[in-house]
Amino acid sequence: MKLPGRFGLLQQLLVGFAGAGVLVLILLFAGNRMLERSSERLVDTLERHVRPLARLHGLQARVGNLRNMELELGHLEDVFALQSQITRLRSEIGTLEREIGAFSMVLGRQSPNEAQRLAGHWRDYRSRLEQQARLAAEMDLAGVRGVTAGGSHISYLSIQALLTEVAEQTEAAADGAYLKATQEQQAQRKDFLWLVLLGGMVIFIGLAYSGQTVVRRVGILHEHAQKLAAGEESGNIVIARHDEIGDLAEAFGTMRQQVLTREAALRASQVELEQRVQERTADLKSANRRLVRFSQIVEQNPVGILIARIGGTVEFVNPAFSRITGRLPDDLIEQPLIEVMRTADPLDADNAMRVATAGGIWEIEQPSRRGDSAYWERLRLGSVHDEKGRPTHLLLSCEDITEQRTQMEKITYQAHYDLLTGLPNRVLANDRLIQAVSRARRDGGKVGAMYLDLDNFKEVNDTLGHAVGDALLRQVAQRLIAAVRGEDVVARLGGDEFLIVAGGLVHGDEAAAVAEKVIAAFTEPFILDERELTTSPSIGIAIYPDDGSEPMVLLRNADLAMYEAKDSGRNMYRFYNRSIHDLSLQRLEIGRCLRGALERQELHVVYHPLVRADSGCIIGAEALLRWNSPELGEVQPSTFIPVAEQNGLIVDLGRWVLREACATLARWRLQQDSFVMAVNVSPRQFRTSGFVAMVRDCLTEFNVPPQQLEIEITEGLLLRNQGEVRAILEELHALGVRLSMDDFGTGYSSLSYLREFPFHTVKIDRSFINDVSEDRSDRALVIAAVRMAQALGLQIIAEGVETDEQWSFLMAQDCDILQGFRFGMPVTESNFGKTWVNARVSRPESDQTARDLPFIPV
Amino acid sequence: MARNRRLGMTIVLSWLTISIGPSISLAGEQGERALAAVNAMIAAGEVRKDATIKVAFKSGNIAALLGPALELQKEWEQRTGVMITARVIPQQPALLNLKANPDIDLTVARTHEFPDLLEQGLVEDLTPLAKQFGFTIDGRPPQGFIRPRLQGYVGDRLAAIPADGDVMLLYLRLDMLESPVEKAAFRKVHGRELAIPTTWQEYEQLIQFFHRPQQGMYGSAEQRERESAWMLWMPRYLSQGYPQRKLFDDKLMPLIDSPAGIAATESYVRTVRYSPPDILGEGKDYSYTLPLFMQGKVFSTIFTVAGAKLLNTAASPVRGKFIAVPVPGTRVGKRLVRRNLPIYGNNLVVSTKGTQRKLAFLFTMWLTDPDTSLRTVGVKGGFTDPFRWSHLNDARIKELYTADALAVFAREWDIAVLPGTGLPGDGDYLDALNQQLWLAASGKQSAAEAMRRTALEWDRITQRNGREKLLPWLKIFNAGLVNSDAAPAVAK
Incomplete structure (x- = not known):
């Protein structure tokens, strides 16, 4: 309620603030006036002194910057930084041109002489800078440096000296103006301070009076409020004067009553809340125990x-x-x-x-x-x-x-790599070959598929055991990897078979170089458990796309070529060609027909006489196998024997021939007691286990003296596995069988073989005898062979005797036995028995030729 | 209003980046996508608006990559708010620069340096970032990068964004080649027509013919200082075999101590005598040889296509008087085998130690956009050379380089192979080769001796660095010699 005549706090404050405001306005007016005067002085100083000075310093800095750019230009190390430096230099020249022009105009009003000098020096400096920019554009940095060290240096110094001189004059004038302005400003500040002091005292007195009356009554209210807060009884509030503080005291009394009532209600609510909290706490504990249990499960x-x-x-x-x-x-x-x-x-x-x-x-x-x-x-x-x-x-x-x-990776590795050698296995090798062929097909190159087989690995395995065989394969793998080119792939297909994939070839002949390196890598013996082993590779090569466009065809053809290499004497390589393929087909056909030929009685034995050179007496015969196939006709031994050798039929055939020969010998001995039967034995048959026993059984079965059976083997048999061969020869020798080295002179003709192995007879190959009449060197060779055999106590048989002239020559050289068409073609058992057993051929006479000499059985 | 429009554009482009994913960039699109990605990252609070990318370039690169008046830097900063602070680093291997400045985000590296930088973990494999931001490093014309597999990748790892195509060209004085007097004299001496050389042998004959030191004219100014010896030796060696002449066999045994290596070195050494007398001095690099050619003091030089840009400036005394032709090769059987390689290549790499790797990558994405990069390649006298097919068709670029030089440049990429050795420790291998070549060129040892010693040293380096560890790198390098330039498929 607003009472009449009351002077409220608002009115009191308004009156107080109005008085203070008037005083502040007076002070502000005085202060503003002083600031205006100060600002006018500052503007005057800026316009007359500071701006020219700043512009001067700016010009000096720009000229200095230009000089730096000029110096940098001549010493740039990278010609590719030149163009940008020239661009910047030219841009800076243009900017400075404008600024010096503007400054010269201002300077000209006060000092025309200096302005003229500045313009002159700048023209000179600018022309030298442009000259440097031109030289730099032509990359003549030495020329740039020449200008920098020469004329431009003087121009630059002249400009800087002139600008420094003008700057010093401007600075001196600015110092004087600054001193005067400072003095005026100090006087004004003193007047303003006195005015502020006076106004401040008036405001302080007014505030002190008003404050004293308000503070006392607010203190009473504060005292009652504290008692209410502490819950003490304070009684009624008595405050005089009808203003807002009186209204506040009355309202406070009303509020005190309401507070006491609500406090009682709050205490009742508190009791109820505490009870609910206890119940909820029990629930939470239970949940927490479950949580801890699950937490441990997750943690562990x-x-x-x-x-x-x-x-x-x-x-x-x-x-x-x-x-x-x-x-x-x-x-x-x-x-x-x-x-x-x-x-x-x-x-x-x-x-x-x-x-x-x-x-x-x-x-x-x-x-x-x-x-x-x-x-x-x-x-x-x-x-x-x-x-x-x-x-x-x-x-x-x-x-x-x-x-x-x-x-999983280990399994994958085992699926693609040979565990013994670590080389790719057949699966991965096929994959690499397919890749190489695809690449070659795309790039137009060639790929060599090289099939490699070790020549005597089976013997190593059989004689020295699989552990040594495995160690040999590992060393072979290492040598192959070292021998081939880096991009080639070496794989083990199984057993002693390897595959080399030589990709990226331009000519197929390049594969030959790889093959030669591989063969050379086998020259040194392999050291296995301090034992030296020698082995050699036979390599067949097929070239994509010449020998096949599909990987499997290439592999097959390389395999065929490898067999060709084996047949050609081993330790060599052969390229696949059409004839190998044809030959292979032919061999397959022969092999097919040869199976069962014995049972079908397509095979028979013929006999070729052995004649004493000095007397012409028939002393024996050589048993020779012949085949007359219903499908293929008469097949030459040189054609079907290698096939039989390869597919193993030779063992059965050889056994049959030996038995036939022994049976025949037994019959002929009835007519000629000392008759000798010579039988050829192939290398494969020779190495067959039980061969010696078979010979022994044959002799026993047909009751043939062993010294009348002569086993002929070729020189090539002695080249490999000499230990094994020696053992068999020794056994045959002990049995009493005669041993003959066939085709002497066509192979290594090693004297040591004759000396080291227990041979009885040497058969000189027909190729030497053929030309003995015309060729002096052949004659010399035959003489040397005869002398050598005689020195070793061996019997000599000369093969291929066709003329009396040859017979005479051989007789003159004391050759023991002769064999050849001079005496007739090989014939069947019945014909031989009728014609040749216990017979003699007439010796040649000096004027007779081979055609004239008839057969004269005795 | 303008701010709202910009925000709208940002959202649209961000959506495009996320929804469309990797795609072939059209001119300008790649750059806008990079800018949108930066603004989206800022809007998402992933980077601060006032973030700073620290770049370090060589003195010749600053103007070429940021603009002569840094206008590209200003434009980037205005459109993204992301600042760029640039510093100048010396002309030395990127490996040393990155080690000396571990706080930088972005710098340049030469193509042959990538294996070292990746192996030592100094630069980011950018493949994930390229995928994240839809940046396809595609090699197909008309917009794609030129041979990106050669210029940016190590195997399937994106080591750098190509920003400077640097195969070599042979520069000859056309006016001298066409002079009737010279033609007649040459025919008289050599019994054949004066013509552009196709083999190193013909090249030697030609520079011998024009070598007239008493008249102040030298036959050749190839870079012969020690540091760059490998650059001019490699094309001679690599052209000695077809389809490849390798530096190492598959077991990392050096193949250079061989008739091919000795022949290449002999060719390299024999031609030194037709150079200015101080050509072997330290630091006599292209900043020494190019001015000689420009001032008409040598008949020939070999350099990147940037040479054409410099020699074709208005102030060049040989403007209109020179011709850029393919580098010579070697006859292998009946086949002429030529090989070229990017000898420098200022490609952009992102440091693994930097704090703003994503921003640095996006900056390169913007900078190598078909449109933006026209401005870097188009800097007069600048280092950056065409690295996109579209650059070769631009009229301004043709005028800058000459259309003929660009045509030869484009064809040389067909026979370009990876530079250097491709192995971690490349710097050591090349240092060893450089030292021995320099000694041979100085007459202090024979070519055979140089190759023998280099091979020994290379083998020592291989053993020191671990042969087995290096073999996978060699496989990648050899595969790169015949690899196609299709960008690797992006895994979904």
Whole structure:
């Protein structure tokens, strides 16, 4: 309620503020006037002194900058920085041209003489700078440096000296103006301070009076409020004067009553609340125990578990997660889940979170790192839902699957690599060959498929055991890798078979160089358990696209060529060609027909006489195998024997021939007691286990004296496995059988063989005898062979005798036995028995020729 | 209003970046996409508005990459608010510069330096960033990069963004070649027509013919100082075999101590005598040889296509008097084998130690946009050479370089192979080769001795660095010699 005649606090404050405001306005007016005067002085000083000075300093700095650019230009180390430096230099020249022009106009009003000098020096300096820019554009940096060190230096100094002189004059004038302005400003400040002091005292007195009356009554109110807060009885408030403070005292009394009433109600509510809190606390304890149980399960789980918010930040990781990933919980908590997952593709992580949030399970196996070590991990991401099925969190599990992966990689390796040698196996070799062919097809090059087989590996395995064989294969693999070119592939196809894929060839002949290096790599013996072993390779080469456009065809053709190399004497390489293919087909056909030929009685033995050179007496015969095939006709021994040798039929054929020969010998001995039967034995048959026993059985069965059976072997048999061959020869020798070296002179003709092995007879090859009449060197060779055999106590048989002239010559050289068409063609048993057993051929006479000499059986 | 429009554009382009993903960039689109990505990152609070990219370029690169008056830097800063602070680094291997300046975000590296930088973890593999921001390093005309597999990749890892195509060209004095007097004299001496050389042998004959030191004219000014010896030796060596002449066999044994290596070195050494007398001095690089050619003191020089840009300036005394032709080769059987390689290549690499790697990558994305890069390649006298097919068709670029030089430049990429050795420790291998070549060129040892010693030293380096560890790098390098330039497929 507003009482009449009352002078409220608002009116009191308005009167007080009005008085203070008038005083402040007076002070502001006086201060503003003083500032205006000061500002006018500053503007005057700026216009007359400071601006010219600043412009001068700016000009000096720009000229200095220009000089620096000029110096830099001549010493640039990179010609590609020249153009930009020239551009900047020219731009700076243009800017300075404008600024010096403007400054000269201002300067000209006060000092026309200096302005004229400045313009002159600048023209001179500018022309030299432009000259330098031209030289630099022509990359003549020496010329640039020449100008810099010469004329431009003087021009630059002249400009700087003139600007410095003008600057000094301007600075002196500015100092005087500054001193005067300072003095005037100090006087004005003194007057203003007196005025402020006076106004301040008036305001202070007014405030002190008003404050005293207000503070006393507010103090009474404060005292009653404190008692109310402390719950003490304070009684009624009595405050005089009808203003807002009186109204406040009355309202305070009313409020005191209401506060006391509400306090009583609050105490009752407090008792009820405490009871509810106790009940809720019991519930929470129960829930907490469950939580601790689940927490321990997660903590001790060997699978790494990470819980993240739906937003993607990590909230929890268990120790297993840290152990697997190698990252501490502090490094993971509050990190984005996308970064923690470390997927190679961030989009994978995005996708994972989408899948998991939608209620699905996302899973990945990926390589990762734990500190410095790498490992494989399997991540599974799903979501956790609240009671209403809404996703609240993401759950990431992590497992270390390195061991599983390692096992898988090991299996993959074993599927593609030969465990013994570490070389690619047949599967991978085929794959590499296919790749090489594809590349060659695309690039227009050639590929060499080189099929390699060790020549006597089986013997090594059989005689020295598989451990030595395996060690040999490992060393062979190393030598092959060292021998081939870096881009070539060496693979082991199985057993002692290897494949070399030589890609990127321009000419097929390049494969020959590789093959020669491979053969050369086998020259040195292999050292196995301090034992030296010698082996050699036979290599067949097929070239893409010449010998086939498909990898499998190339492999087959290389295989065929390899057999050709074997047949040609081993330790060599052969390129595949059409004839090999044809020959191969022919051999297959022969092999097919030859099987069962014995049972079908297509084979028969013929006999060729052995004649004493001095007397012409028939002393024996050589048993020779012949084949008359219904399908192929008469097949030459030189054609079907190698096939039989290769497919193993030679063992059965050889046994049959030996038995036939022994049976025949037994019959002929009835007519000629000392008759000798010579039988050829192939290398394969010779090495067959039980060969010696078979000979012994044959002799026993047909009751033939061993010294009347002569076993003929070729020189090539002695080249390999000499220990094994020697043992068999020694056994035959002990049995009493005669041993003959066939085709002497066509192979190595090693004297040492004759000396070291227990031979009885040497058969000189027909090729020497053919030309003995015309060729002096052949004559010399035959004489040397005869002398050598005689010196060693061996019997000599000369093959291929066709003329009397040859007979005479051989007789003159004391050759023992002769064989050849001079005496007739090989004939069947019945014919031989009728014609040749116990017969004699007439000796040649000096005027007779081979045609004239008839057969004269005795 | 303008601010609202810009925000709208940012959102649209960000959406395009995310939804369309990697695609072939049209002119300008790549740059706008980079800018949109930066602004989206700022809007998302991923980077601060006042973030700063620290770049370090060599003195010749600053104007070429940021603009002569830094206008490209200003434009980037105005459109993104992201500042660029540039510093000048010395002419030395990027490996040393990155180690000496570990705080930088972006710098340049030569193509042959990538394996060292990746192996030592100094530069980012940019493949994930390129995928994230839809930046396809495509090699297809008309907009794509020129041979990006050669200029930016190590295997399938994107080591750098190509920004400077640097295969070599042979520069000859056309006026002298066409002079009737010279033609007659040459025919008289050599019995054949004076013509552009196709083999190193013909090249030697030609520079011998024009070598007239008493008249102040020298036959050749190839860079012969020690540091760049490998650059001019490599094309001689690599052209000695077909389809490849390798530096190492598959077991990393050096192949250079061979008739091919000795022949290449002999060719390199024999031609030194037709150079100015102080050509072997330290620091006599292209800043020494190019001025000689421009001032008409030598008949020939070999340099990148940037040479054409310098020699064709209005102030050049040889403007209109020179011709750029393919580098010579070697006859292998009946086949002429030529090989070229990017000897410099100022490609942009992002440091692994930098704090603003994403921003630095986006800056390169913007800078190498077909439109933006026209401005870097078009800087007069600048270092940056065409690195996109579209550059070769631009009328301004043709005028700057001459259309003929650009045509030869484009064809030389067909025979370009990876430079250097491709192995970690490349710097050591090349230092060893440079030293021995320089000694041979100085007459202090024979070519055979140089190759023998280099091979020994290379083998020592290989053993020191671990042969087994280097073999995968060699495989990548050898594969790169015949690799196609299709960008690697992006995994979905």
